[in-house]
Amino acid sequence: MLSVTTTVRILLSDLRFRNAPNVHTTFHYGITDLTMRRVNIYAPSTSPNTDGCDFEGLRALFDHDTIQNGDDNIAIQPGHDSTAEITVQDCFFGTGHGLSIGSWCGKGVRNLLAIRDTFVGTTSGIRMKAGRDRGGMARDLIYSGIKMTDVQYPLYITSYYPSSPATTAADTAAAVTATTPNWRNIQVINLVSTSTLKGYNSVVIYALPEMAVDSLTLTNVHFTAPNAFSIQHSHHMLFTGVTYNATSSWFGTARDTTWRKAVVTTSVPAPSTPVPGHRLVGRMLEIVGTGVARVRELRANGAARDLFTCQAPCERNVEGTGMRWIEVEQGGARTFIPDLRVR
Numbered sequence: 001m002l003s004v005t006t007t008v009r010i011l012l013s014d015l016r017f018r019n020a021p022n023v024h025t026t027f028h029y030g031i032t033d034l035t036m037r038r039v040n041i042y043a044p045s046t047s048p049n050t051d052g053c054d055f056e057g058l059r060a061l062f063d064h065d066t067i068q069n070g071d072d073n074i075a076i077q078p079g080h081d082s083t084a085e086i087t088v089q090d091c092f093f094g095t096g097h098g099l100s101i102g103s104w105c106g107k108g109v110r111n112l113l114a115i116r117d118t119f120v121g122t123t124s125g126i127r128m129k130a131g132r133d134r135g136g137m138a139r140d141l142i143y144s145g146i147k148m149t150d151v152q153y154p155l156y157i158t159s160y161y162p163s164s165p166a167t168t169a170a171d172t173a174a175a176v177t178a179t180t181p182n183w184r185n186i187q188v189i190n191l192v193s194t195s196t197l198k199g200y201n202s203v204v205i206y207a208l209p210e211m212a213v214d215s216l217t218l219t220n221v222h223f224t225a226p227n228a229f230s231i232q233h234s235h236h237m238l239f240t241g242v243t244y245n246a247t248s249s250w251f252g253t254a255r256d257t258t259w260r261k262a263v264v265t266t267s268v269p270a271p272s273t274p275v276p277g278h279r280l281v282g283r284m285l286e287i288v289g290t291g292v293a294r295v296r297e298l299r300a301n302g303a304a305r306d307l308f309t310c311q312a313p314c315e316r317n318v319e320g321t322g323m324r325w326i327e328v329e330q331g332g333a334r335t336f337i338p339d340l341r342v343r
Contacts, residue, residue: 006030017041023051024069029080031057036065043069045095045121051075052096056107059085068094073122076112078136079104088114098124098151103161105136106179112141119148125193126154128183129161132174132208135181143186148193154223157183157213158206165206169232169255173210183207184214188221196225202244207233212256218242231257287312293330 001020004010004027012035017024024041027034034055043050047070053062056078067073073096076083086109088099098119101109119125125148128138148154158164159181165171174180196202202223207213212233220241228244231237231254238259287293287310295307295316304327308316312330 001025003028004031008032010034012036012039014038015040017052019043019047020050022049023054023071025052026054027060028054028056028077031055031081032059034060035063036061037063039065039067041065041067041069045070047071055086056081056083058083060087062086062088062091064090066092066094067096068121069096072097072100072127075100075102076109077102077104078107078109079134080107082107083109084111086112088112089116091117093117093119093122093125095121096123098122098127098153098156100124100127100129101138101141102127102129102134102181103131104134105130105138105181106134108137108139110138110140114143114146116145117143117147119146119151121150122148123151124153124156125151126156126188128157130159130181131161132159132177132181133179134161135159135179137182137184139182139184141186142189143191144189146188146191148191148196150195150197151193152197152200153202153204154191154193154196154225155188155203157204159183159208159211160206171209174208176210180211181208182211182214183216186213186216187219188217189219191218191221193222194224196223200225201227201230203229203231205229205231205234209233209256213237229254231255233257287314287328287330291330293328296327296329 001017002025006029010027010031010033017040020043024043034057036053041052049071050069051072052067052069052074054075054077056076062074073093074088076086093099099114099117125146126143130136193202202225205213212235215236216234217238218240222243224245233256235258237257290312292309293312293314294309297305297307310316
């Protein structure tokens with residue numbers, strides 16, 4: 001319905017798209033700085049190939065969009081251009097195949113932040129898909145504050161697209177090429193998924209024997225579902241504060257899977273709602289109001305490091321050292337802000 005190429009600085013705001021004959025919106029070939037804000041896209045759940053948006057390029061913001069259709073709600077598809085710096089915030093996804101990466105990933109994607117998004121009735125929630133003939137590097141992906149209801153596959157990663165193998169046990173390792181799917185450095189933080197439909201797994205990973213998923217971290221993630229996980233070929237996984245049907249007891253199948261031993265001695269605090277005026281933007285922390293504010297960095301292992309104190313209002317650069325949270329204490333109140341942008 002709408003196709004845009006070779007364009008810089010695009011704004012789609014307060015628009016409605018209905019019943020496209022194929023993909024509703026596409027942005028390919030030389031795209032820089034796309035903003036889609038309060039865009040509403042609808043097609044029946046049975047309509048084929050009616051993606052809400054297919055995007056590749058540099059910098060995109062999806063903000064308060066509502067997308068329900070018959071295929072990918074949003075598909076990040078770096079088939080022609082290297083793709084980076086994507087934020088998907090406060091969006092609602094109804095029927096569809098979820099927030100997807102792929103299936104064409106040849107030019108690579110990095111630095112995706114999905115925050116405070118809601119999924120209701122999607123086939124998948126967080127979805128990554130490619131095959132040996134169309135893969136590439138997808139790395140540094142963060143999903144935080146996600147809510148899912150009636151989602152068949154809350155987290156689904158496959159390197160066998162378009163097929164969906166029941167098992168990869170019979171598959172032998174192939175040579176690694178430029179099109180081998182490569183998924184790494186994925187964080188899922190503060191996700192709640194309820195009412196997963198019967199017969200489906202909360203976590204599904206079908207990676208390749210020659211290229212396992214690397215460094216998948218789940219922190220403060222809670223599933224309510226009939227089945228826990230089916231994982232094949234995934235290394236350096238870390239689950240912290242993950243529950244399944246309100247218990248920490250998990251069951252499922254895992255082949256060629258290695259886990260990082262948890263070194264967490266005290267749980268990283270779940271984020272509270274930031275008080276007005278406290279916000280982290282890139283490396284800059286802004287504090288307004290009155291009184292002395294103490295700012296600390298909290299490590300994943302529970303250790304803390306004081307950064308600075310200031311008499312509000314103030315603004316300071318926050319240097320990244322791989323921490324997970326910024327803690328602001330002011331007037332007896334403590335606020336934890338996820339330090340998602342700082343590595």
